[in-house]
Amino acid sequence: MNLPDGIANAEDRLGVSVRVHELLLAPLAELYGDSVCVEQAPAPEHGVVQYGFDHGEYRCAAAVQPLNDRAAIVWVTARLGRFHTEYGRALRWLACNREDNTVGLSVGHECLERRELWVACSRVTTPGDRAGVREMLLDVRSELSRLTVALGPWFPQSVEGARLHLLEKECAQSEDEAMLMLATFPRQFMSVLESDEAYAGRVEPAVHVMVNAWLARWSRVVEQVEKLAESAPDDEDSPERRTFLLSLKLVALGRLGRWLEVMQTAEELGALLADPREALLTHRAGALYGLGRYEEALALCRPAESDGNPRLWFWKSLAQARLGQVEEARESYCEYERIAGPDIIGREKLTELLPEE
Amino acid sequence: MRDRFRLQIPEPAAAPSTRRDEPPLAPAVRLLVQRWRVEAALRHLGFMLRVRGNRIAILFDTQVTVLELALDPDGGLALSIRAFLGEVILVAPARAFAEGRNEEAGPARIEIDEAGAVSVAWQHTFPDEVDGDLVTNGLSEVCDLAESIHATLVEDFYLKGVNCP
Numbered sequence: 001m002n003l004p005d006g007i008a009n010a011e012d013r014l015g016v017s018v019r020v021h022e023l024l025l026a027p028l029a030e031l032y033g034d035s036v037c038v039e040q041a042p043a044p045e046h047g048v049v050q051y052g053f054d055h056g057e058y059r060c061a062a063a064v065q066p067l068n069d070r071a072a073i074v075w076v077t078a079r080l081g082r083f084h085t086e087y088g089r090a091l092r093w094l095a096c097n098r099e100d101n102t103v104g105l106s107v108g109h110e111c112l113e114r115r116e117l118w119v120a121c122s123r124v125t126t127p128g129d130r131a132g133v134r135e136m137l138l139d140v141r142s143e144l145s146r147l148t149v150a151l152g153p154w155f156p157q158s159v160e161g162a163r164l165h166l167l168e169k170e171c172a173q174s175e176d177e178a179m180l181m182l183a184t185f186p187r188q189f190m191s192v193l194e195s196d197e198a199y200a201g202r203v204e205p206a207v208h209v210m211v212n213a214w215l216a217r218w219s220r221v222v223e224q225v226e227k228l229a230e231s232a233p234d235d236e237d238s239p240e241r242r243t244f245l246l247s248l249k250l251v252a253l254g255r256l257g258r259w260l261e262v263m264q265t266a267e268e269l270g271a272l273l274a275d276p277r278e279a280l281l282t283h284r285a286g287a288l289y290g291l292g293r294y295e296e297a298l299a300l301c302r303p304a305e306s307d308g309n310p311r312l313w314f315w316k317s318l319a320q321a322r323l324g325q326v327e328e329a330r331e332s333y334c335e336y337e338r339i340a341g342p343d344i345i346g347r348e349k350l351t352e353l354l355p356e357e
Numbered sequence: 358m359r360d361r362f363r364l365q366i367p368e369p370a371a372a373p374s375t376r377r378d379e380p381p382l383a384p385a386v387r388l389l390v391q392r393w394r395v396e397a398a399l400r401h402l403g404f405m406l407r408v409r410g411n412r413i414a415i416l417f418d419t420q421v422t423v424l425e426l427a428l429d430p431d432g433g434l435a436l437s438i439r440a441f442l443g444e445v446i447l448v449a450p451a452r453a454f455a456e457g458r459n460e461e462a463g464p465a466r467i468e469i470d471e472a473g474a475v476s477v478a479w480q481h482t483f484p485d486e487v488d489g490d491l492v493t494n495g496l497s498e499v500c501d502l503a504e505s506i507h508a509t510l511v512e513d514f515y516l517k518g519v520n521c522p
Binding site for chain 1: 382383385386389390393394396397398400401408410489
């Protein structure tokens with residue numbers, strides 16, 4: 001029986017999307033393994049399934065969308081985070097960082113309303129193009145890793161996409177109205193805590209600290225962590241909780257420019273980490289630079305260290321600029337951007353230190 | 358017009374999972390891909406799922422159903438679906454009741470261990486790929502049987518259900 005054209009085309013289109021969907025599964029499983037889950041399955045028999053997975057602190061989704069009788073669209077999105085303060089600045093930074101990149105900025109009405117940053121990538125794919133789908137996923141993975149180099153350090157107040165996803169899942173099952181506000185309206189959540197002592201007493205104190213960090217209330221973060229340390233001695237607190245609180249304190253002290261305390265807190269935190277040197281190098285380099293100990297900062301940013309920690313190239317560049325090593329500073333900065341991509345905030349900081357041309 | 362159009366679209370032919378010139382998927386990857394097929398089939402039906410490794414749990418009012426996927430030594434994909442109903446106090450009579458029901462020869466079976474834990478189980482091995490329709494059929498068999506015996510287990514054998522306090 002001959003089908004009418006429209007129906008035959010629809011059949012072909014859906015057949016193609018099924019075959020392209022098959023191409024997506026193996027590399028997704030190989031690259032992200034068990035962290036991948038099915039988020040939505042509006043038409044699994046046609047390959048229309050949305051998969052969700054975490055890339056570090058970012059929440060990603062991947063799916064296939066029918067296009068025509070020869071190809072389908074494979075798309076991947078990453079929700080980087082929500083910004084309750086400095087959203088405009090973060091959006092601008094990301095737009096410049098992602099310019100001309102295949103994994104580009106994705107902005108929509110909803111995303112702006114929620115003050116979130118997203119990136120996305122899509123590819124028109126024919127059923128035989130297995131290597132193309134794999135390359136696309138590898139590209140997304142490497143671009144997301146590049147993003148973590150600078151986005152986190154410049155905007156530590158972000159509520160990361162992976163955390164948001166978890167919070168939203170927990171909130172969907174919660175009947176606690178204040179908790180429902182947590183991720184969307186943290187200021188209102190804090191108002192509830194401040195006005196209702198009994199309720200505040202039931203909320204885990206680390207949550208207060210975390211929400212203050214989201215709101216970039218850095219002095220309060222430091223005060224609260226110190227207060228909590230006094231009320232719960234180290235041996236009574238779990239190492240995970242202490243690590244979490246000290247990490248927040250470390251970031252807060254850095255934002256407040258209290259560099260000596262950064263050095264002390266890094267020591268304290270280092271005692272809790274499996275690989276303290278690697279994890280805390282950038283904080284130490286930043287603190288030494290902040291204290292004006294440029295030679296020491298430079299000594300910390302040796303090439304071998306910077307290979308594993310690209311952010312060190314940035315601190316090296318600033319330290320070199322302060323020591324009058326202008327050409328070296330430019331070279332180090334280029335190396336930093338080669339890894340992290342265009343960084344308008346970093347450029348601004350370096351330009352301030354270099355002599356005008 | 359739109360509905361008629363939709364009805365006339367036949368199911369697309371299943372695409373081959375691997376082509377002759379491509380290496381087969383690593384067992385762990387293959388298992389994961391098949392787990393996603395099961396997850397997709399269940400999410401499509403609107404179930405809320407809890408996934409841990411290759412175990413997918415669905416919470417119902419009177420039971421928890423767990424679907425578990427594993428590779429058997431011959432490379433087949435063994436899917437087991439088991440509904441956990443709770444524990445009975447009158448173990449021996451409940452087991453006699455279960456034996457009687459199992460003789461009625463449905464594809465799902467009632468199992469009661471020595472401690473009185475009651476479950477309804479169904480198993481199937483897929484040679485190559487999981488078939489979403491068979492999974493949903495198996496799930497229906499398990500849930501139908503679990504629902505049909507639940508009241509008897511509560512009233513006659515004092516079942517304390519998994520979702521009861």
